[in-house]
Amino acid sequence: MNPSPPVIDVTGLTKVFGHKTVVDHLDMQVGRGEIYGFLGPNGSGKTTFIRMLCGLLRPDDGQGTCLGFDVRTQAELIKPHVGYMSQKFSLYDDMTVRENLDFISRMYGVANRSAAIDRTIGRMNLGRFRDQLAGTLSGGWKQRLALSACMIHEPQLLLLDEPTAGVDPMARRDFWDEVHKLAGEGITALISTHYMDEAERCHRLAYIAYGHLLATGTVAQVVAAEGLVTYEIAGPQLYGLIDRLRGLPGVEQVVAFGITLHVSGREADVLAHSLAPYAAPPLTLRQIPSNLEEVFISLMRKAVT
Amino acid sequence: MARIVTFSLIRFAAMVSKEFTQMRRDRVTFGMMVGIPLLQLILFGYAINSDPKNLPTAILDNDRSVFSRDMAMAMQNSSYFKFTQAIGTEAEADELLRLGRIQFVVTFPVNFGRDLARGDRPVVLLEADATDPSATSNAVSAIRQAATDAFTRDLTGPLIALRPANGPVELRLHARYNPEAVTQYNIVPGLMGVVLTMTLVIITSLAITRERERGTMENLLITPVRPVEVLLGKMLPYIVVGYIQMGLIIIAAMTLFKVPVIGSLPLLFLVSFPFIAANLGVGITFSTIAQNQLQAVQMSFFFFLPSILLSGFMFPFQGMPEWAQWIGSVLPLTHYLRVVRGIVLKGNTFVDIAPHMWPIGLFLFASLGLGIKRYRQTLD
Ligand SMILES: Nc1ncnc2c1ncn2[C@@H]1O[C@H](COP(=O)(O)OP(=O)(O)O)[C@@H](O)[C@H]1O
Ligand SMILES: [Mg+2]
Numbered sequence: 001m002n003p004s005p006p007v008i009d010v011t012g013l014t015k016v017f018g019h020k021t022v023v024d025h026l027d028m029q030v031g032r033g034e035i036y037g038f039l040g041p042n043g044s045g046k047t048t049f050i051r052m053l054c055g056l057l058r059p060d061d062g063q064g065t066c067l068g069f070d071v072r073t074q075a076e077l078i079k080p081h082v083g084y085m086s087q088k089f090s091l092y093d094d095m096t097v098r099e100n101l102d103f104i105s106r107m108y109g110v111a112n113r114s115a116a117i118d119r120t121i122g123r124m125n126l127g128r129f130r131d132q133l134a135g136t137l138s139g140g141w142k143q144r145l146a147l148s149a150c151m152i153h154e155p156q157l158l159l160l161d162e163p164t165a166g167v168d169p170m171a172r173r174d175f176w177d178e179v180h181k182l183a184g185e186g187i188t189a190l191i192s193t194h195y196m197d198e199a200e201r202c203h204r205l206a207y208i209a210y211g212h213l214l215a216t217g218t219v220a221q222v223v224a225a226e227g228l229v230t231y232e233i234a235g236p237q238l239y240g241l242i243d244r245l246r247g248l249p250g251v252e253q254v255v256a257f258g259i260t261l262h263v264s265g266r267e268a269d270v271l272a273h274s275l276a277p278y279a280a281p282p283l284t285l286r287q288i289p290s291n292l293e294e295v296f297i298s299l300m301r302k303a304v305t
Numbered sequence: 306m307a308r309i310v311t312f313s314l315i316r317f318a319a320m321v322s323k324e325f326t327q328m329r330r331d332r333v334t335f336g337m338m339v340g341i342p343l344l345q346l347i348l349f350g351y352a353i354n355s356d357p358k359n360l361p362t363a364i365l366d367n368d369r370s371v372f373s374r375d376m377a378m379a380m381q382n383s384s385y386f387k388f389t390q391a392i393g394t395e396a397e398a399d400e401l402l403r404l405g406r407i408q409f410v411v412t413f414p415v416n417f418g419r420d421l422a423r424g425d426r427p428v429v430l431l432e433a434d435a436t437d438p439s440a441t442s443n444a445v446s447a448i449r450q451a452a453t454d455a456f457t458r459d460l461t462g463p464l465i466a467l468r469p470a471n472g473p474v475e476l477r478l479h480a481r482y483n484p485e486a487v488t489q490y491n492i493v494p495g496l497m498g499v500v501l502t503m504t505l506v507i508i509t510s511l512a513i514t515r516e517r518e519r520g521t522m523e524n525l526l527i528t529p530v531r532p533v534e535v536l537l538g539k540m541l542p543y544i545v546v547g548y549i550q551m552g553l554i555i556i557a558a559m560t561l562f563k564v565p566v567i568g569s570l571p572l573l574f575l576v577s578f579p580f581i582a583a584n585l586g587v588g589i590t591f592s593t594i595a596q597n598q599l600q601a602v603q604m605s606f607f608f609f610l611p612s613i614l615l616s617g618f619m620f621p622f623q624g625m626p627e628w629a630q631w632i633g634s635v636l637p638l639t640h641y642l643r644v645v646r647g648i649v650l651k652g653n654t655f656v657d658i659a660p661h662m663w664p665i666g667l668f669l670f671a672s673l674g675l676g677i678k679r680y681r682q683t684l685d
Contacts, residue, residue, distance in 0.1 A: 017685075056526055056684050075682070079529045090524040094330045095323070106319035107528035133330075149524075 004032045007157055007188040008053060010064025010071060015048050015057060022048045024211035025062060030190060030204075035183050037202030038192040041300055045211045046192040047087055050159050053190070054082045067157055080108060083150035087161040087192075089142050093135025097126055097145055100134050101152060108153035120148045140167045147175065151182075158182070158189040164198065176201050196292045207296055209303035219292060228290040228298050230264040231275055232257075235283035248274040253297055264294045316530050320538025324512075328542055338508065342500040342550045346493065346557050359387040360408040360440055361623050363401055366391065370418030372456070376429070376474070379455035380411065385447040402434050402481055403651055404660075405643055408623055409433050409444065421456065426475045435480035436650045437491045440621035445478050452476070482650050490565075493558040494649040495618045498641040500554060501547050501577075502584050502612050503605075508546070509588025510601040512539045513680070518597055523684060532680040536673075540585045547581035548574065558649075568648035572655060576644055579665045583637045586672030593679035612638040637665045 008030040015023040023045040030036045038046050051057040053066050055075025063070070069077040091100045101117045110116050121127055124144050129137060134145060147163060158179070164172045176198065179189055183203075191202065199205055200219050207215040207222065215222045233241070238261050245254045245263055250270030255262045265271035279285040328335060362380075366373050380386045389407060392398055398410040412430040414420075420427035431448055433441040456473040513535075516522040525535065551574065558564040587608055595601035613619060615633035622633060633639045640661040647653030647661075 051684060054527060055682075056523065058683050058685060076529065079527060082527070084527045086520070086523045086527075088520050088523075090520045090522075092323070092327065092521055093519070094327050099323075099326055103319055103323050104524075104528065106315055107530050109313070109315055109529075 005068065006031050007034075008036075008064075008066055008190065010053070010062060010066070012062030013049065013052055013059050013064065013071075014061035015045070015052060016060045022211055023052070026208065026211070026213050028206060028213075028216075030188060032188055033183050033186045034188055035179060035201070035203045036188070036190045037199045037205030038190055038208070039194070039199055039205060039296060040192075040208040040214075044209045046208065047161055049208070050084075050161050050190065050192065054078055054084050054159055056084075080153070081156045083153070083155035083158045083160075085146050085150045085158070085160045085163050087165070089134075089146055091134050091142075091146060091149055094133060096131050096133055097121070097129050097137070098131060100145065101149060104149045105152050110153050116152060120152050124148045140171045143167050143175075144171070147178075156187060158187060158191075160189060160191045162192050162194070164193065164195065172198070196296075199292055207299055209300050212303060214299045214303060215295075223290055223292065223295050226290070226295045226298055227266055228264050228295055229266070229268045229271055230262055230288050230290040230294055231271070231285055232288045233261045233263060233275075233278055233283055233285050234259065235281075241278070245275075245278075250274050252301065253294060255294070262288070262294065264290060264298065266298070312531065312533060316528075317534045317538050320530070320534055321541050324539055324542040328546075334508070338504055338546055338550065339553065341504050342496075342553050343557065345500055345503075346496055346554065346561070358384050358624055360385065360444075360621065361389040361406070362386040362409040362411060363390045363392050363398060363407045364388050365393070365395070365398055365410060365412040367415045368413045368417035372418035372421050373413040375455045376413070376452055377411070379451035380448060382454075383447050383451050385443065386411070398432065402432065403653070404657060405434065405647065405651075407434070408440055408621070411448070421473060426473065428475045428477055430477050430479060432479045432481055434482060436482045436646050437617075437621050440624065441478075441480060445476060449476055490562075490650060491646065493554070493562050493564050494645045495642050497551060497554045497558075497645055498580070498616070498638050499613055499618055500550055501581060501641075502638050503609050504550065505543055505547055505581060505584040506588040506591070506608055507602060507605040509540065509543055509585045510591035510595065510605045511598055512589065513592040514595045514598050514601040526682060526684065532677055532682060536589050536676055536680060540582065540589065543585055543588075544578070544581055547577075547584075551577060564649065566649050567652035568650075568654075573645065573648045576648075576655070576658065576662060577641075579662065579669050580637055580641045580644075583665055583669035583672060586669055586676055590672050590676040590679060593676055593681070612636050615639070617642050634664070635668070637668045640664045 006029045008028055011027045012025045013023060014021065014025050026049060038050070040046055048057060052059045053071060055071070055078055059072060063072060065071065066078050067081050071078070092103070095103065098117065098121070101120060102113065105113045105116055121130055124147070126141070126144060126148060129141060134142065137145060143163060150158065164175055167175070179191070183189060191198070193199060204216065204218055205222065206213060215225060217225065238256070241261065242254050242256065245251055245261070250265040250267045251263055251274060252265040253263070263271070263275060275285060364377055366377070377388065381388055386409065392401070401407045402410060410432040412432070414427055417427045429448070429452070431444060433444055435441045452474045513522070516525060555566070555570070559566060588605065591601055591604040595604055611632055615625065615629050616622070616636055616638040617633065618638065622630065622639065625633065643661045644658045647658050
């Protein structure tokens with residue numbers, strides 16, 4: 001059997017606001033059932049890119065399809081099958097949880113509306129808040145409501161823009177369990193996030209900075225591609241050491257990590273040479289695998305310089 | 306092109322019920338919508354005085370003597386009256402007054418000149434459309450002055466004895482439609498149009514701007530809803546509001562100000578529909594242009610000011626300079642005022658007011674069309 005065509009397949013997607021190119025010729029292919037992480041510093045164009053995929057913004061250049069429909073001309077056909085959760089809560093504050101869900105499900109023409117709403121409310125544990133105004137919900141519950149709203153019409157593609165920002169770890173875990181369950185049913189998800197642990201729960205990810213795609217692939221591929229070498233230094237009075245280490249040749253990042261320091265650089269030999277003096281007691285030095293955060297920071301630094 | 310052009314009743318109904326829900330929650334705005342009409346009614350209950358000029362007048366000259374022509378000339382020179390037509394019968398005069406084409410009819414009796422020469426003080430009849438008393442209040446003194454001016458010149462030499470102490474002619478003013486010249490009779494029905502214009506334009510101008518400002522537009526645009534469904538869905542609830550306001554003003558007009566309603570109220574409600582919708586169309590259009598709610602309110606005032614000043618609400622329309630009348634003719638309020646006053650004060654029928662309906666209809670389609678054209682389905 002042929003692999004099913006990609007759910008998102010765009011090339012050269014570009015958006016210009018005024019004189020500023022916010023998304024600069026971005027390509028992306030996401031397959032069915034995939035959970036695709038979308039990372040990058042604030043203002044790098046994630047939201048803008050997601051909005052172009054679902055017809056909320058018109059691309060200035062580039063083409064491609066989303067769910068098989070042209071992103072430039074067939075937004076009307078894409079919209080019914082997409083569940084989009086905006087970065088900022090955009091349901092009606094002055095309507096109750098139930099009223100909001102009812103409005104959204106009418107907009108999508110959901111069959112058996114009442115049952116669908118009850119099911120969603122039940123699954124998301126929103127029962128207690130059913131008749132509470134959405135504006136009075138706390139952050140985490142608002143996220144849950146927004147997530148319910150974007151799934152009530154059983155979309156094939158979820159576009160979630162920082163869905164877990166400001167949500168407690170427990171709720172985040174529930175959320176990710178839910179996403180994985182949906183992926184198992186063949187639903188595709190593109191999720192932007194700033195959390196590294198969430199990035200690691202994605203099948204694949206893309207890292208963008210200032211509108212440019214800097215890395216794509218599985219977590220392991222992204223880490224390997226950057227070729228970053230990281231050492232861990234442990235011992236007493238490490239804080240005094242940070243500034244001194246930062247000036248050394250080959251050292252690109254020094255990060256305090258609990259009671260240790262992580263020192264990374266791309267030139268393995270130079271770095272090893274610079275750090276050799278810090279292997280003596282009371283300090284200990286050992287090489288460790290680079291983590292995603294170090295890789296992303298390294299990517300971002302490169303993008304700036 | 307695989308573009309589905311459909312109108313979904315389900316989505317339209319969802320928009321309408323959402324708007325009603327939000328309206329119900331927004332107590333302050335709802336209070337304003339009810340409060341503003343009543344407040345304005347009380348504020349404008351006071352007379353608005355003005356000094357109109359060149360009011361259109363028809364002349365019915367049964368004498369055709371040098372004396373009647375002299376007096377007509379003097380009236381014209383007073384710049385208060387402007388003769389727009391000479392007519393032959395009383396029936397013609399009635400018709401012109403009823404349709405609001407003219408403000409006055411001046412009638413010179415047969416043998417006006419002979420009686421004047423005999424010193425018999427002939428009767429000059431001035432019939433006035435008094436629906437707007439500010440237009441007629443100065444008419445009597447203006448015409449008396451004109452008579453004196455005309456005949457003190459003619460009655461010289463041997464005729465000087467014919468200058469009676471109490472004026473050469475007897476003036477009879479016949480105020481039609483609002484015989485007691487009660488200003489409120491004119492203001493209150495007019496106020497209905499003013500209130501509808503003000504509140505409906507402002508409220509709908511906020512309709513889409515608010516969604517944009519609160520960020521809820523993003524969620525609305527991502528759904529399959531179509532522009533027409535959004536715009537009409539947002540208008541319908543305010544049509545209901547407009548009718549509630551109308552009802553309030555009519556009740557107040559009849560109870561507080563004892564305005565006699567001569568024409569048909571059902572007709573009034575029926576023909577108000579395009580006017581209400583035209584104002585909503587303006588508001589919706591502003592709403593698609595304004596960047597934020599403040600701008601939306603400013604635009605509404607930009608529309609409201611000429612409406613109130615140039616429509617014939619504040620000053621008699623016929624007395625305004627020509628350029629002002631041109632602007633006024635575009636505004637739906639101008640035509641609606643004639644409709645309301647015509648129905649309430651003159652008992653106009655649909656046929657009588659029909660000429661004022663098409664400019665309102667035209668404005669409605671233009672404003673609504675512009676709104677739909679301006680409505681953006683994207684965030685950029
Ligand atoms: N409507 C807009 N008009 C002008 N600039 C915008 C608009 N939307 C976003 N931007 C700019 O585009 C850049 C990218 O924004 P965004 O896509 O929100 O980034 P991210 O979601 O990655 O934080 C930012 O610099 C932002 O200021
Ligand atoms: Mg963003």
